[in-house]
Amino acid sequence: MKMIVAIIRPEKFEAVEDALAEKGYIGMTVTEVKGRGVQKGIKLQYRGSVIEVDLLHKIKLEIVVDDENVDEVVDIISRNARTGRHGDGRIFIMPVEKSIRIRTGEVEKQ
Amino acid sequence: MKMIVAIIRPEKFEAVEDALAEKGYIGMTVTEVKGRGVQKGIKLQYRGSVIEVDLLHKIKLEIVVDDENVDEVVDIISRNARTGRHGDGRIFIMPVEKSIRIRTGEVEKQ
Amino acid sequence: MKMIVAIIRPEKFEAVEDALAEKGYIGMTVTEVKGRGVQKGIKLQYRGSVIEVDLLHKIKLEIVVDDENVDEVVDIISRNARTGRHGDGRIFIMPVEKSIRIRTGEVEKQ
Amino acid sequence: MDSGNVAWLLTSTALVMLMIPGVGLFYAGMVRKKNVVSMITLSLISAILAGVVWFLYGYSLAFSGDISGVIGDLSKSFLANVGIESKDGIPEMLFMMFQLMFAGVTLAIITSAIAERVRFFSFLLFGVLWITFVYIPFAHWFWGGGWLAKLGALDFAGGVVVHVSSGFGALALAFVVGKRYGYGEHPIEPHSIPLTLIGGAMLWFGWFGFNGGSALVANRIAVNAIAATFIASCFAGFTWMVMSWIKGKPGSLGMISGVIAGLASITPAAGFVDVRGAMIIGVIAGIICFLALDFRMRKGIDESLDAWAIHGIGGAFGTLSVGILANPYISGYAGLLFGGIELFVNQIVAVAVSIVYAFAVTFAIAKAVDGIVRIRVEHEEEYVGLDISQHGEVGYA
Amino acid sequence: MDSGNVAWLLTSTALVMLMIPGVGLFYAGMVRKKNVVSMITLSLISAILAGVVWFLYGYSLAFSGDISGVIGDLSKSFLANVGIESKDGIPEMLFMMFQLMFAGVTLAIITSAIAERVRFFSFLLFGVLWITFVYIPFAHWFWGGGWLAKLGALDFAGGVVVHVSSGFGALALAFVVGKRYGYGEHPIEPHSIPLTLIGGAMLWFGWFGFNGGSALVANRIAVNAIAATFIASCFAGFTWMVMSWIKGKPGSLGMISGVIAGLASITPAAGFVDVRGAMIIGVIAGIICFLALDFRMRKGIDESLDAWAIHGIGGAFGTLSVGILANPYISGYAGLLFGGIELFVNQIVAVAVSIVYAFAVTFAIAKAVDGIVRIRVEHEEEYVGLDISQHGEVGYA
Amino acid sequence: MDSGNVAWLLTSTALVMLMIPGVGLFYAGMVRKKNVVSMITLSLISAILAGVVWFLYGYSLAFSGDISGVIGDLSKSFLANVGIESKDGIPEMLFMMFQLMFAGVTLAIITSAIAERVRFFSFLLFGVLWITFVYIPFAHWFWGGGWLAKLGALDFAGGVVVHVSSGFGALALAFVVGKRYGYGEHPIEPHSIPLTLIGGAMLWFGWFGFNGGSALVANRIAVNAIAATFIASCFAGFTWMVMSWIKGKPGSLGMISGVIAGLASITPAAGFVDVRGAMIIGVIAGIICFLALDFRMRKGIDESLDAWAIHGIGGAFGTLSVGILANPYISGYAGLLFGGIELFVNQIVAVAVSIVYAFAVTFAIAKAVDGIVRIRVEHEEEYVGLDISQHGEVGYA
């Protein structure tokens, strides 16, 4: 099993979500995050003092899938989250050793 | 070491937290997230336009423990977070290679 | 590749961020979290009922870097996030198997 | 027609109007995020229902004619014959508007009891019935020439008509609706104290019109009323703070609850007692409403946002206190302290009957509504929150 | 000088003032988090620009003298010769202040069309030009003795001057500015419904001064106006709720939109129709403004916060309805139902001309501003949000 | 008793009351999330303390009798002999209420200096002492027939009594309390600009009562006051915007700060200068308060929410400007520009003495309180925030 961690643009979230659901990938956990990347460089000011701000709002998806589905999910996310401009985000694949469904206690192992 | 990532119902958080503390598991990091799973299917509407919404509020716990404690922690969480209805959540076990305590610089390795 | 997960004090965020940027580490994902650790023990009350609250506001950084850079990043974070008092936070190093840049589709493997 | 009096009652009407969403915001901050829209919307619809009912028949039933001291007639339905002129005093149309706002505020207060679990549709039905069978009779009895007015019971600005009716009504309603899912098992915490304090500020502000306007003219009584009102609220807020400090910490919700307890308690009395009486009422209100709230919590009754403890108990206490503290110098009425035994007896009768009536009739209405259309949402709807399930909206994106 | 009248108009001026940030908060809740500061700031600067322009020359051009029925003169620039005394009626300085607030509210309403994408600097320029070339002429035509006043067209409190002008102006502006990036592609959701409802509460409250104060004195007309105003708003809110319920769920934004549609629609009529006429206006406003909003959305027009559908259509409908429902008992004017054909024709002329003028001149101004300084931010600035890019601030830390 | 005057002062009293939580909300948006409840609560308790003190002895000391021009007596303690009647003018009880609100606002303003670090208990003590030894003397000196009134110094609505006292008091307090932990090291950012702007809207709105009501009657002075007030605020807001734009971006906090600087500056002058004078005051206020704020920040003084820069400097400047711009046409007083040298001198004396008194006595009180009960929370309490540590609450769940 792998956890697919995808950082995407908030406005692409619906498209990604729908595309995943269409292929049967329903389960996911969503977090509001801020991201810094190449896309940066704005100044903020508060009653005179200047603060450099370079964090933009992003959505983080965490989707745990079996190893054989990783490529398909990555592909769906990539295609639907892409605009081609800086700030489209990143996908990280991380190993998951075990997964437990709390409702049933059911365990899935690597 | 492992990171135990648990997605649970917000209203079960207190119970889980207390049960963990009782057994000496104090350290944890808590994030407000939204989750999608089997439990879904509500429609939202904004001044006429309809939006499908199927994300529900969840709490994500991240707890890093030594390998030998994983089962106990998983067990405590499972028992205390369960209602038996859809939406109880999931627990994922992920490998951690190294852990550093910032205050002291102390390093714990796999 | 590794994901460096650092839980730090919110007020140290700017310092850490700047120090990382100086050494060329720009990319990161930032989440507002709550943390429980040794630093705890405050009581809350709502119109009479008492609730134990021991979660404090923290910032979680997730930074994915190549293996050879892990030590430098950990070092930068540790130095800049430290106050020496309880609550300074933790850093966890987790394996990343693959990383995809959505904009370009570019894949980096372990 | 005296332009100064008209100006003050126009202003007061607007001030009381603001209290309706004020109640909604006050309550909304104390529920969970998933019910914030619901809570405010219940106050909006309270204003709307009050407007519709008042226009169609409500004003008429309350204030036109009198059938055996019990209720008015329908001759001013659709506001027929409600004039915009007046020789002395203020035009009836303005009086109608001022009274309309009271109906709206009262209905908004009672939503405390059904927070986070009511079916919106059922509330529409409940609201119309409740205004008709509880609010309007009370308004008629005290202010429309009904039997309590004839008896000589006094309620300056709604200690019974507004606060006892909604407070004890809320208690009855809470029993019918039942506890929120999980109440007592896991913490149900206020999601935004600033929102509650914004609403609280609106209430405190609006109460100047509520009590000050109840003089109906800009005269010495109006002046006494606002002084009494503010002073009672300060002492009540201070006292509640002290009470809660003894048991724990001086929270903001406690302080504002104390202020509102003081406001509710002085409401029936503001035109009859002097400022020293107001101070006494404030201090006692701070103590007994605090204890009432504490009692409700210990009993595990989910009258969720404490309309009963604050408005019900405060209003009842305040109405009784008129019988003790009314100073004849203010409006000619004498309480016990000034030798007036009869008034004291009347006030006791009025409060006792009102509590029973408000509780019993609200209970019956709620049961009836529940029988016909279910008053409460399904478990899953409650779980996802009323904002999504009833209104199709999320409070915060 | 009658102190009661002065008191009421002072109060009304304050109430209308509160509506300016009220519009801002109302709108701000409906935009995304990254533009919340921008939206409120547009209302603050609307108040400020109105104040500055009114002081320098605006009041004079609108209300001093008359050049061929089209515009006033500059003899009261810098408020020269605007007196603080008055024998009967109210001092001109007070009238000036009351009118000033209307200019501010109107400019704030139009910001609906440029939400989340306007360059702040361009709005300053646009705002000054728009007050000068759209608002001031309308104010002069109806209220400053201009040609529409001479014709006999009626606008009690701004159905055309405020609502048609800003509503149809917003439509024109939306066409010039273009859609928000991503509009129609991904959902753009309101970030804080409580914020919108706080603003909505302020608007509802302030409208008592807006319509009630437009009588300029605390008399029978003021009384009729607030009664008509509130009743229309309740029926409109109720009707909109029913309409939206048929298609889906009864949302809070719909309910408050209905209330505001009712308020905008009754605005031109509140001093001319009776309360039953107000009820009819409310019900119809709830229906047609709902349909207008639905139409706009289906057409994919990004007049983002619906100034057109609510204020424009509501104000136009309300102004026409004066020609039908005006009851001579109230102010001496008779609509169709009371046998007055001429008024009906005048109202049609007034509305038709106003719509064309507001749309065309706003369009021209917007184009001109766009040509000179670009009216819209760069794509990247829009993406990060106006709060950061225009104001250097973040709404919520 | 003129009902119009009573109506206006009742309304004004309510408006000023709203400013007290208004200050709290305004400040609360500018602190960190963990102190939002604390900040609003400090304003609530300011209202409550003012009410309690005023009732017990405050009103009496300020406005009853006169001991050597320095202070009043205690003969109206418990509001004894404060009448609700009046032949001409307004009843003393109403005057008392209006004045009470001023005491509450002033205490709320000073909480700027102790934001995010004060022990709540210590503030109670400080508040009572400060009202007693700073606010009441000022009120007596200017408005209660004390030595400054006898000297002929003018303060229309509290330029010194409210703004200099709280502004320079805040500066002294900031020195005693010390900087917030981390101030100057890491950014301390406003957590909710919308909250601040809601509070700001309440302040702007309430100021109509603050300055307009200070005429005490609904007459030409009240009319002049609200016109001058609003115009000054617009020009000040505009000027501040320009100033901040030159250095960076035109932020919303700057704009509203400018508006409030204008309001504070026109406060002492609104009944003495004409609208053109008000415009001048507004422009200059926008410049000098901006510079004062900038100066404070460069000096690293943690007078956290700028009561000093905005209220202190604004109020002092405005009071001096009376000596220059007072137009005898308005109230009979002539400033330098109209040939009145004496007034100018008096104003300088009044401002100079007041600044010294406010600073020195506040410093002494703060030191005394600190000595007895520590004025500041422990480091850990400050770290977790005052909401949890002082009030046992969290602002947002």
Ligand SMILES: Nc1ncnc2c1ncn2[C@@H]1O[C@H](COP(=O)(O)OP(=O)(O)O)[C@@H](O)[C@H]1O
């Ligand atoms: N090294 C990294 N570790 C963690 N998250 C990252 C890293 N680099 C980028 N990100 C995340 O991806 C987002 C997009 O990065 P950016 O460099 O702007 O994208 P692009 O590659 O499309 O130019 C960032 O906002 C951040 O959230």
Ligand SMILES: Nc1ncnc2c1ncn2[C@@H]1O[C@H](COP(=O)(O)OP(=O)(O)O)[C@@H](O)[C@H]1O
């Ligand atoms: N594949 C997944 N990857 C990540 N998170 C998941 C996944 N499946 C479920 N979750 C999380 O678990 C929560 C509960 O899932 P759900 O299917 O409703 O639970 P249950 O198994 O009890 O029916 C979801 O809301 C989501 O946050």
Ligand SMILES: Nc1ncnc2c1ncn2[C@@H]1O[C@H](COP(=O)(O)OP(=O)(O)O)[C@@H](O)[C@H]1O
């Ligand atoms: N076992 C753990 N798993 C996950 N997060 C942890 C763990 N222990 C601590 N943390 C995180 O680190 C933060 C600091 O922990 P704490 O024990 O207070 O620090 P310190 O080691 O400096 O005393 C906590 O608030 C929590 O967010």
